[in-house]
Amino acid sequence: MDAYELIMRNASEVVTEEEVRALAAADGKRAYVGYEPSGVLHIGHMLTATKLIDLQEAGFDITVLLADVHAYLNGKGTFEEIEATAERMKEQFIAYGLDEDKTEFVLGSTFQFDREYILDLHALELETSLSRAERAMAEIKSGDTVRVSQAVYPLMQALDIVYLDVDLAVGGMEQRKVHMLARDTLPSIGEDAPTSLHTPLIADLETGIGKMSSSAGTTISMEDSTDAIEEKVNAAFCPPTADPDPDEEGRERENPVLQIFEYHVFPRFETVTVERPDKYGGNLEYDSYAALEADMESGELHPMDAKGALADALDRLIEPGRKQLEA
Template sequence: MRSPSKQPESPDSPSPRSALSAGSPSTAATQPQRLRCCEKFSHSPYRLTISQEYWEMNPAERFTVLSSIGDECMCEEGLLQLLKRKATPICCIWFQPTPEMKIEQGIMKTIHVNRMIKAGFQVKILMADWFAQRKSKIDTLDKARTIGLYNIEMWKAAGMDLHKVELLWLSDELNHHAPDYWPIAMDVARKTTMDEMIRTCGLEMYEPEVIPASEFFYPYIQVSAILCRKVDIWLLNVDHRDICMLAIDYCKDIKGENKPTILLHNTLPSLLKDPGFRNKANRGRTIFMEDEGEFLELKIRSAFCPPKVAGNPCLAYIEYVIFPWFGKFEVAQKEENGRNKTFASMQELIASYENGVIDCADVKLAFEKAINNILQPVRDYFRGNDEARALINALKGQMKMNRTKGQDTSG
């Protein structure tokens, strides 16, 4: 395989290990090692080109694709053996429909899915519409399904290869395979205490009397889904780590032979200065797929971008979204700083940032331009597609009706 410096990168090609985290690239691609449970992936210094078809990839190269997506692996030690044994491994991706789709859920998900398809994986996305009803504003399954269809249109607009993806709905799964799902969910519930469940759901900060009981359905059914679906690999974000551990521990408890192989990918940090500030009403915390114009400009200009690399959310967005999408990062520097500069790797960008070659203002201007270039085809798709536009209007009307009901209730 060729060196990264000689290959263009694309949304479908794997990126090297996080440059914001400590450690140097390993030779995992050329000499893959079995992974221990919860082991961090050591990303290969090599990348796969977009034109490289899956039938040309050996198990080591497929391992590289997985390591470019997942930052952590929860699995048995036989992952490489699985890749050697099975020509078309099945990967299932968990997704809960959301009316406000973040760029992480739209663009990063598109990058991950397209990479796996190119590597020869059979990809399925499980739309967890049944869980969306936990939210007070999404009180019916029809509303949850509408939101899920909107999310699918977003992926289509972003360029996800949906023709090669099987879309499943959790509500259908529960209806058609109830004898498989509910006994496991009930058994997990029997073996879990309330204290353990509060920690698993990340609800320790709340008083028990304010926690909606609906929250406790989530881990039981998700564990059941992870164990019932006949797939080789699951892909979820790191926020689901505790629930994934619950699934693995349950398998150990019942002495199950087929423990799930689970990849966890990173989430994007808050753009706000205080990382502990979790007010979801503040839309400045992240970038949404529908952001544009002056609002997007203000959001990025106001983003926290300290002179140091550690804890810098702007650099995290550049690493996990912009570099995987374009394969480079172009900075238009101020006139007094010299010519424009194109960075071919995250390591190169970090070195220039730490040395003062580029500063916070340079990074933010380039960050804003790159995000606009990524999102512009999405905007054009919805403006030029009557069905997609009607779906958004229906969703907005649905959300407006919910807000009106809430105001009437409070009054």
């Protein structure tokens, strides 16, 4: 796979494709993702981390921003608490497979209080309407009271791209509004509009609707035991197709089991073996997601057998991080 294909693999969208083509051919390129520190890595973090691994292979230097100031602005606790979790998070990323030598972990507070940064931040505030900033803020739940801090939050994300000197901003699709805001407003303070890449969002495990929730409901995280993973995967929504019908209320549904195979498992494993009792035809082996999906659609691969293989693969991906957590 060449650099361009690696960058584009499993990306939902890229802005813009021309810019990415140019980056693929360039040397000394840098990409970043920012995360609010949290004590335990969940499957959402892992999805962008898998993309970072692709990018490392494509020749990018990777910066992981441990966004302690953002977490603070989002009401996630005191700086002391937040920084304690940042270090644990870094170790888990490494355990998950980010190459320690090719990855720079940066704590936001090490540069976001600099005078220059603050002055640029105020300049951006001057260029941005409150409603635009609010719309860009991905994590505001409807019904929550929006704080001024949460309007500043996306502007800092935009500015981070400048101050970390990155060529490519990476995030899940929920980050696209932030990145569009950055593209629109950074030029107004004399900076380049950043190129961005967005990963898909995994649908809710139990319903296939919307985005898998990390706070409420069922998610998969690094602290899950083998049994817990098996239990959660087994309870997942999984009709035998990659394109399920909408539910009674007309909401679109995805197949989260297949999504996880596509976005988490196949990027990390050459082949996937589905263990299956002889009674149902014996074991199956796949070397691509497309082949697995085709067998699911045709009925050759039963969801229950697919779930067994998925739980096993996820367990192997998580195991190093789980051990690290226990240490």
